[in-house]
């Protein structure tokens with residue numbers, strides 16, 4: 001079945017979808033995005049993603065392409081047309097295609113934002129084999145820009161980090177700045193020590209993960225102790241458990257860090273419990 005995608009008001013077969021070479025995202029990475037997961041054919045935490053998108057747009061003075069209700073409708077329509085039971089909806093908004101390359105932002109009165117959405121079918125997303133074994137992580141220096149709280153499409157360094165991990169025989173990389181872990185290439189990072197779940201506090205240094213917010217809320221509701229503070233790679237190596245969260249990986253245990261076994265080298269009870277709670281509660285609230 002040919003995938004149907006959405007481009008600026010139209011639902012099209014993917015090979016008919018076109019974007020201008022003058023699009024600001026193509027020339028300058030002047031775009032923001034969201035990834036919303038789909039379980040049982042329903043959207044997980046759509047509201048959180050819509051709110052963060054609005055914030056990203058506002059921080060960059062980028063026009064809003066359509067209302068939240070319209071966005072929800074497009075998400076649902078793509079999930080329906082493409083028959084997605086488990087997978088993702090990718091959304092990207094760019095500052096549009098002014099017809100020339102210029103560092104100055106185009107006038108929003110004459111240049112409309114570009115809005116693109118597509119689905120990725122991922123059967124078995126929730127029942128992932130990686131979650132049963134845990135993943136291996138390496139540490140790399142965080143050399144990204146200073147507004148990591150804005151979800152832009154400037155993903156070259158995270159992509160390079162992922163390749164550095166693959167080359168080292170690992171699955172992902174945690175980025176380190178001034179001696180402290182910021183986050184994973186595409187996820188938020190956590191350690192567990194004793195009864196405490198430790199993760200870096202929110203600031204411009206990290207993306208404000210929608211999954212992070214949900215997982216910390218569920219953890220607190222389950223009377224688990226949460227400490228929002230920075231930690232080092234050395235502290236993580238000595239932790240009882242480590243894990244990451246993201247909309248597409250949910251809660252993913254980390255069992256090795258820079259070739260050192262974390263905890264028992266298998267997914268720990270806290271990460272496993274949080275994954276269970278997250279999937280259960282998110283499925284209940286899915287729309």
Ligand code: PMP
Nearest residue numbers: 186187188207209210211246247
């Ligand atoms: N940090 C970074 C750098 C990311 O790219 C992502 C995933 N987009 C996350 C954290 C996790 O965010 P979320 O839970 O909203 O997917």
